[in-house]
Amino acid sequence: MIKIAVGGLNKNEMERAIKAAGGDKVQVIVTNDMAGAKxxxxxxxxxxxxxxxSGGGAAISILIGMIGFSKCVTIAKNGQQPKKEEIEKHVKAGKIVFGMAIEAIDIGAPMLVDILLNNK
Structure with a gap:
């Protein structure tokens, strides 16, 4: 089971998307950026x-400062859709913090969960 902390805007929507994609293989912890970093x-x-x-500002800015830029990535900026190949590359590179625009939650969160579960 993978444990995913969720923060930022539309946390409940993000939680639902993650649970729908991962089922009993994921645990979702709805929190905020400071607690998530800890x-x-x-x-x-x-x-x-x-x-x-925007997908990169408030979504992950605190985590960039607390966890380090090298562990963080934006998978979908405002007006963009996430790309599976790009996400896979970032997961394999060791990224653990993922930001996305709220409009990308329905596609990005399930795609990301699937990739993480397949790369355990």
Whole structure:
């Protein structure tokens, strides 16, 4: 089971999308960016998903500062759809913090969950 902390805008929508995609293979912890960063550092969470209007600003900015830029990535900016090949590349590179625009949650979160589960 993978543990995913969720923060930012539309957290409940993100939680539903993750649970629908991962079922009993995922545990979702709805939180905020500060607590999510602490959960990653302590091992209470394996990944963090955040959403905001732009996909990269408020979605993951605190985590970039607390976890480090090298562990964070925006998978879909405002007006863009996530790309499976790009997400796979970032997962294989060790990224654990994923930001996306709120309009990409329905596609991006399930795609990301699927990739994470297949790359365990």
């Amino acid at each position: 959960m990653l550092k302590s091992g209470e969470a394996d990944y963090y998903f955040g959403a905001c209007n």
